[in-house]
Amino acid sequence: MSALLSLVYPVSFLIVLSLVVIVHEFGHFFAARRCGVKVEQFSLGFGRVLWSRKDKKGTEWKVCLIPLGGYVQMFGDADASSAKADEKVKDFTEEEKKVSFPHQPLWKKALISFAGPAMNYIFAIVLLTIFLSIFGIIVVPPVVSAVSEGSAAEAAGIRKDDRILMINGEKINEFSEVRRFVQLDSVLNMTVLRDGQEVSLTAHLKPETGGAILGVQAVMTQEHFRSVTVPQAFVESVKEAWEITADTLVVLKRIVLGQRSADDMRGPLGIAEASGDAARGGVISFILFIIQVSIGIGLVNLLPIPVLDGGHLLFYAVEAIIRRPVNEKVQNVALNIGLALLLCLLIVTSWNDIVRIFVRLFR
Numbered sequence: 001m002s003a004l005l006s007l008v009y010p011v012s013f014l015i016v017l018s019l020v021v022i023v024h025e026f027g028h029f030f031a032a033r034r035c036g037v038k039v040e041q042f043s044l045g046f047g048r049v050l051w052s053r054k055d056k057k058g059t060e061w062k063v064c065l066i067p068l069g070g071y072v073q074m075f076g077d078a079d080a081s082s083a084k085a086d087e088k089v090k091d092f093t094e095e096e097k098k099v100s101f102p103h104q105p106l107w108k109k110a111l112i113s114f115a116g117p118a119m120n121y122i123f124a125i126v127l128l129t130i131f132l133s134i135f136g137i138i139v140v141p142p143v144v145s146a147v148s149e150g151s152a153a154e155a156a157g158i159r160k161d162d163r164i165l166m167i168n169g170e171k172i173n174e175f176s177e178v179r180r181f182v183q184l185d186s187v188l189n190m191t192v193l194r195d196g197q198e199v200s201l202t203a204h205l206k207p208e209t210g211g212a213i214l215g216v217q218a219v220m221t222q223e224h225f226r227s228v229t230v231p232q233a234f235v236e237s238v239k240e241a242w243e244i245t246a247d248t249l250v251v252l253k254r255i256v257l258g259q260r261s262a263d264d265m266r267g268p269l270g271i272a273e274a275s276g277d278a279a280r281g282g283v284i285s286f287i288l289f290i291i292q293v294s295i296g297i298g299l300v301n302l303l304p305i306p307v308l309d310g311g312h313l314l315f316y317a318v319e320a321i322i323r324r325p326v327n328e329k330v331q332n333v334a335l336n337i338g339l340a341l342l343l344c345l346l347i348v349t350s351w352n353d354i355v356r357i358f359v360r361l362f363r
Contacts, residue, residue, distance in 0.1 A: 008276045008279050008280055009272055009273060009275065009276030009279075010272065010276075011279075012272075012275040012276050012278070012279035012286070013271065013272035013275040013276065014067055015275075016271075016275045016289065016290055016293055017067070017068065017069075017271075018044060018067060019290060020120065020290070020293050020294050020297050021044065021069055021070040021297075022044060022070065023119055023120055023123045023294060024070075024116045024117070024119060024120050024297060024298070024301070025042060025044075025070050025071065025072045025116065026042075026119060027115040027116040027117070027118055027119025027120070027122075028072045028112055028113075028115055028116045028119075029042055029059075029072050030115065030119070031111055031112045031114075031115030032072065032074055032101070032112050033057075035104060035108040035111065035112060036098065036099060036104075037074050037075065037099055037100070037101050037104060037108070037112065038057075038058065038059075038074065038075035038099035038100070039057075039059045039072055039073070039074055039075070040058070040059065040060065040073045040074065040075055041059065041060045041061075041062065041071070041072065041073035042059055042060070042061050042062070042070075042072050042073075043062050043063075043064055043070050043071050043072075043073070044062070044063050044064065044067065044070045045063060045064035045065060045066050045067040045068065045069065045070060046064050046065075046066045046068065046069060046070075046071075047064050047065040047066040048064060048065040049062050049063075049064055049065075050062075050063050050064060050065055051063045068268075074101040074112075075096075075099055075100050075101060076092070076096075076100030076101045076102045076103065077101050077102070106316055106319060106320055109312075109316055110312075110313055110316045110317075113309045113312040113313055113316070114302075114309065114313060116298075116301060116309050117297075117298040117299070117301040117302045117309055117310075118298070119298075120294045120295065120297050120298030120301070121241060121294075121295060121298045123294050124237075124241055124291045124292075124294040124295045124298070125234070125237045125238055125241055126237075127287065127290070127291055127294075128233075128236075128237040128240060128241070128291050129230065129233045129234045129237045130233075131233075131284075131287055131288070131291075132228060132232075132233035132236055132237060133228070133229075133230050133233040135225055135284070136225035136226050136227045136228055137225065137226045137228050137232075137233075137236055138176065138225060139174060139225070139226050140174055140175035140176060140218045141163070141174070141175065141218075142163060142164040142165075142172045142173070142174060142175045142177070142178060142218075143161065143162070143163045143164075143175070143218065144158060144159070144160055144161065144162045144163075144164070144192075144216045144217070144218070145160065145161075145217050145218050146160060146216070146217040147159065147160060147215060147216055147217075148215035148216070148217070150215075151214065151215020151216075152203045152204060152205050152214055152215055153203060153214050153215035153216045154215060155203070155204070156188075156190070156201045156202055156203035156204070157199075157201050158190070158192065158201060158203070158216060159194065161194075162192040162193065162194050162199075163192060163193040163194075164178060164190060164191075164192050165191045165192060165193055165198065166190065166191040167181045167188050167189070167190050167191075168181060168188060168189050169189070175218040178214065178216070180243065180247055182205065182214050186204065186205045186260065187202065187203070187204055187205070188202065188203040188205070188214070189201075189202050190202070190203060241295055244292065244295050244296075245295065245299055248296065248299055249299075265345075265348065265349045265352055266349055266352065266353060267346060267348075267349030267350040267352065267353045268346075268349075268350065268353070269350060269353035269354065269357065270349065270352065270353040270356060271293070273353070273356075273357065274289065275289065305338045305341060305342070306331070306334040306335045306337065306338030306339075307335055307338040307339050307342060308338070308342075311334070311335075311338055315331065315334075
């Protein structure tokens, strides 16, 4: 049984990662095809090819040995990250130029780059709309059903059956609203209703108490789901995607400005751990996690960091302003800096993951 449970984490992680990557790359693929650009390869994973086939339009679809990502290779691109066009593009015939990515108008290049992150958002919104249409909107009253031992909530004096009325001066109507404050603030000034009386409490969220975790739980029962129509579900899905995006940007801003610790950031191991926890929580929990990861991948790829889609969009924006392509040497330097930033981020988040996992194992 323990061996089976141990497989849940890597398997669920690969399912989440593969699905989100396929969605992202399909966005690039779909936009490229619609713009008349020839797509040479659509790859899930890297390294040795395990399976491949070519379709009627000449695109090679393949699955590779290392399933940690994927890419779409367009005709005329030097590499999968679209860093720069190969020297051979200079010798392309007129017919080849028509289907070559480097020879496309600026707006088409930008559209193709933007389509990957956009597809992640579309996928998340559609999946959440279907979920809400079937199960309804989760409405949980802000009543504490349990307080975790040793948590920030316990230290603040929060008790079972407390009803959370306000956090940092804002009224709380649903339990889900608590999550937003926990993600954004390290100090929560709370007002709770206890035995008919309002009580003021202050919770301090610290890295040693589990990072951005308050430590309160709510009971999820069928009564907490409110039925909605498909249009209502769609509106709620768009709102949820926007809230996740806005909250994430605020957190990133505070980390960059040094107003919040980077200890809460997760790397590959942390995402694998969260994937397994979500899978063990059931189908609903796993679907909601996939939605969050898809939005997260879409947002991260829109950041104006060279190597990412947002970096390419930044180059295209500069090109549109100065009326000529950004100098190739400048692009190469920027790409190297962007790659270095991502590697540093990977090291920091991986270290956080290792520390978090060790704490969890030996607590």
